[in-house]
Amino acid sequence: MGALEILNDKQTEAAKQIDGPVLILAGAGSGKTRVLTNRTAYMIEEAGISPWNILAITFTNKAADEMRQRIDDLVGFGAESIWVSTFHSMCVRILRRHIDLLGYDTNFSIYDTDDSKAVMKDVLKRLQIDPKQYPEKRFLNRISNCKNELSTPEDEAEEAAGDYADELFAKAYREYQDGLKKNNALDFDDLLMKTVELFKAFPEVLANYQNRFKYIMVDEYQDTNTAQFELIRLLAEANRNICVVGDDDQSIYKFRGANIRNILDFEKVYPDAKVVKLEQNYRSTQTILDAANAVISNNTGRKVKSLWTDRGEGRKIRFINADTAYEEAQDIVESICRAKREGKCTYRDNAVLYRTNAQSRILEEKCIMAGIPYSVVGGVNFYSRREIKDILAYLKTIDNARDDLAVRRIINVPKRGIGATTISKLDEYAQENGLGFYDCCVRAEDILGHGRAAEKIGEFVSLISVLRSKLEFISLEQLVDDILERTDYEEMLNQSDPDDAAERMENIGELINKVVAFEEANDEPTLSQFLEEVALVADIDNVDADTDAVMLMTLHSAKGLEFPNVYLSGMEDGLFPGYMSICSDDPGEIEEERRLCYVGITRAMDNLTISAARSRMIRGETQYNAVSRFVKEIPEDLFEGNLVKKGHTSSPQAAPVSLRTASASPSAHVIPQGGVKKPSVGVKKPFIARAAAFTDLKKGADIAAGSAPDYGPGDRVAHIKFGAGTVKALEKGPRDYQVTVDFDEAGTKKMFAAFAKLQKI
DNA sequence: CGTACTAGTCTTTTT
DNA sequence: GACTAGTACG
Numbered sequence: 001m002g003a004l005e006i007l008n009d010k011q012t013e014a015a016k017q018i019d020g021p022v023l024i025l026a027g028a029g030s031g032k033t034r035v036l037t038n039r040t041a042y043m044i045e046e047a048g049i050s051p052w053n054i055l056a057i058t059f060t061n062k063a064a065d066e067m068r069q070r071i072d073d074l075v076g077f078g079a080e081s082i083w084v085s086t087f088h089s090m091c092v093r094i095l096r097r098h099i100d101l102l103g104y105d106t107n108f109s110i111y112d113t114d115d116s117k118a119v120m121k122d123v124l125k126r127l128q129i130d131p132k133q134y135p136e137k138r139f140l141n142r143i144s145n146c147k148n149e150l151s152t153p154e155d156e157a158e159e160a161a162g163d164y165a166d167e168l169f170a171k172a173y174r175e176y177q178d179g180l181k182k183n184n185a186l187d188f189d190d191l192l193m194k195t196v197e198l199f200k201a202f203p204e205v206l207a208n209y210q211n212r213f214k215y216i217m218v219d220e221y222q223d224t225n226t227a228q229f230e231l232i233r234l235l236a237e238a239n240r241n242i243c244v245v246g247d248d249d250q251s252i253y254k255f256r257g258a259n260i261r262n263i264l265d266f267e268k269v270y271p272d273a274k275v276v277k278l279e280q281n282y283r284s285t286q287t288i289l290d291a292a293n294a295v296i297s298n299n300t301g302r303k304v305k306s307l308w309t310d311r312g313e314g315r316k317i318r319f320i321n322a323d324t325a326y327e328e329a330q331d332i333v334e335s336i337c338r339a340k341r342e343g344k345c346t347y348r349d350n351a352v353l354y355r356t357n358a359q360s361r362i363l364e365e366k367c368i369m370a371g372i373p374y375s376v377v378g379g380v381n382f383y384s385r386r387e388i389k390d391i392l393a394y395l396k397t398i399d400n401a402r403d404d405l406a407v408r409r410i411i412n413v414p415k416r417g418i419g420a421t422t423i424s425k426l427d428e429y430a431q432e433n434g435l436g437f438y439d440c441c442v443r444a445e446d447i448l449g450h451g452r453a454a455e456k457i458g459e460f461v462s463l464i465s466v467l468r469s470k471l472e473f474i475s476l477e478q479l480v481d482d483i484l485e486r487t488d489y490e491e492m493l494n495q496s497d498p499d500d501a502a503e504r505m506e507n508i509g510e511l512i513n514k515v516v517a518f519e520e521a522n523d524e525p526t527l528s529q530f531l532e533e534v535a536l537v538a539d540i541d542n543v544d545a546d547t548d549a550v551m552l553m554t555l556h557s558a559k560g561l562e563f564p565n566v567y568l569s570g571m572e573d574g575l576f577p578g579y580m581s582i583c584s585d586d587p588g589e590i591e592e593e594r595r596l597c598y599v600g601i602t603r604a605m606d607n608l609t610i611s612a613a614r615s616r617m618i619r620g621e622t623q624y625n626a627v628s629r630f631v632k633e634i635p636e637d638l639f640e641g642n643l644v645k646k647g648h649t650s651s652p653q654a655a656p657v658s659l660r661t662a663s664a665s666p667s668a669h670v671i672p673q674g675g676v677k678k679p680s681v682g683v684k685k686p687f688i689a690r691a692a693a694f695t696d697l698k699k700g701a702d703i704a705a706g707s708a709p710d711y712g713p714g715d716r717v718a719h720i721k722f723g724a725g726t727v728k729a730l731e732k733g734p735r736d737y738q739v740t741v742d743f744d745e746a747g748t749k750k751m752f753a754a755f756a757k758l759q760k761i
Numbered sequence: 762c763g764t765a766c767t768a769g770t771c772t773t774t775t776t
Numbered sequence: 777g778a779c780t781a782g783t784a785c786g
Contacts, residue, residue: 556774620777
């Protein structure tokens with residue numbers, strides 16, 4: 001069978017080039033997944049390469065699954081022996097086999113950001129660093145950057161060269177690593193860094209993998225960081241059969257350490273690289289591509305590409321310039337409703353994209369009011385919800401009680417009368433004797449003496465050991481049920497927050513679904529395996545293609561996806577591009593935002609709608625923003641004729657879509673609860689609570705709307721708490737006015753005008 | 762030891 | 777405005 005028959009010339013060229021370094025510059029929608037899968041099929045079927053020697057690395061689990069599926073469909077057999085995985089899960093697999101060489105136990109746990117935060121808090125306490133002066137988040141961020149650059153605590157100490165703050169940081173970094181190691185844990189960044197460390201320190205281990213992975217492919221190469229680059233470089237060193245696919249114009253993860261130079265300089269690192277450009281786009285209309293090309297051409301230093309299509313011009317871009325964010329959301333929802341009503345699309349054909357997760361709220365509200373089903377991707381990660389973390393902590397404790405954090409999370413959840421003093425006593429003892437926290441719990445009586453505290457701890461320990469001993473005989477599903485039952489978890493939820501209890505139980509139900517699915521998918525499912533899988537999922541991995549619901553997600557989440565109808569919402573300077581990037585001295589920041597815009601535009605297949613609001617509430621205050629500079633970079637003739645004049649308030653054309661309310665329509669019957677709601681994708685809060693929140697928001701907006709400060713220096717004002725005072729200074733800050741007031745009673749205070757709510761007197 | 766309130770942070774994006 | 781962590785009090 002011809003693996004290459006459905007490819008165009010360029011794609012064929014890329015797929016057939018299997019020896020040596022290859023750079024495939026794949027513009028948006030140019031069929032790169034098709035190239036990768038067909039290339040793999042070609043390697044196996046035509047070139048006689050063993051699937052066992054192929055490694056394909058993707059960015060998300062979803063992409064990995066999709067790729068495996070598509071390879072499976074193409075080749076008759078052997079697809080299962082190809083390694084298709086994400087960077088992180090590949091590293092976990094390798095480390096599970098060899099990390100003992102680095103002095104860790106192979107059943108290490110993987111810490112998420114919350115866990116890391118807890119460890120860092122501990123470190124700060126131990127080093128007696130004032131968390132007000134050095135917030136743990138800043139340290140953690142910096143540590144993450146270091147790890148992405150493969151810089152160790154020792155490297156940092158050396159580089160600090162006497163600088164106090166830098167040395168303090170190096171020390172905290174060192175302590176943090178020790179803390180992780182003591183808990184036998186790795187954080188996300190460690191997974192990559194430790195694998196590189198392993199390969200460098202043990203060449204025979206590296207050789208083993210080099211020997212296996214003779215052909216390596218990396219997807220989304222523009223988003224790799226230095227650690228990932230190094231990992232690939234090491235693996236590919238022996239055979240030099242490395243094929244990377246990416247698009248420098250879609251590099252949007254700089255904040256996470258991605259280094260766009262990896263793709264831009266590929267040919268410098270591999271001078272013999274074969275470069276193939278894929279510029280034919282199979283996704284979008286020419287209008288959409290013209291818009292995308294126009295925007296991205298404002299960036300400098302890119303590999304010049306020009307996307308084209310033979311799909312024809314298509315419909316013009318629509319532009320909605322609404323007065324408020326509510327109207328904007330209303331217009332978008334209306335437009336989707338109308339298209340659906342006219343039978344032009346399914347709900348799922350529509351995606352509303354935005355820059356920040358917070359923007360999803362208003363859209364959700366409007367969807368609910370109109371009775372349209374929707375799914376929100378992202379936001380609060382499913383696995384970071386409190387109830388889910390609790391259950392997982394039980395599972396982790398049962399699986400590997402060396403994870404102190406997990407044990408401490410649940411030792412008093414639900415309440416067992418174990419308090420802070422008891423815990424810190426045990427902690428101290430553990431610290432002094434180099435023991436794990438759980439080990440100390442086991443010996444609580446020796447440490448605390450007879451008494452209520454020791455007794456309570458004893459009950460907890462026996463609960464865990466009973467559950468652990470059952471593990472051999474019962475399924476994971478039964479185990480979770482058992483945990484819930486023995487801890488009376490539901491009862492606790494009902495008592496502590498009755499409003500959310502039902503929703504939280506639903507989430508736990510969803511977790512159980514995942515447990516069941518996991519057990520069905522694996523021949524010999526183990527608890528450790530399950531926990532591992534769960535540690536490495538992204539929100540996008542949970543997007544269900546079968547649900548007919550409008551998709552709401554950030555631009556970042558949308559990468560790699562496509563939709564017939566795309567709504568780019570909140571296109572305002574200050575929001576997108578974000579305020580931070582506008583103010584930055586580094587022009588690269590705006591360029592990154594522009595790439596994000598490019599990604600957004602190129603998600604659209606047929607119809608693109610761009611929208612902006614003249615005013616919007618951000619962090620509780622109303623902002624008035626100009627239409628995004630990116631919109632102005634799109635040639636006007638690509639827009640629909642009735643382009644609204646900017647700055648013109650509430651003209652009748654402001655909303656191209658009829659504003660006849662949808663509430664009279666079938667909406668009322670279709671309350672989007674059960675069927676629509678995919679807890680894994682993160683739909684929150686029941687309908688009533690939302691509606692209430694909504695009216696509150698609106699009230700707030702009305703009050704705050706006209707409130708540019710009506711006072712100035714010298715004026716007398718009143719503050720709700722500080723009483724009367726005299727305004728000393730009023731300076732226009734970046735987001736808001738900063739006002740300095742000399743209060744009669746409370747002294748001089750500097751505050752944000754929007755928060756201070758000062759009354760002129 | 763547990764609860765209730767307060768203060769502070771957050772909003773860029775996430776494996 | 778919303779959420780969280782920390783603190784004061786019962």
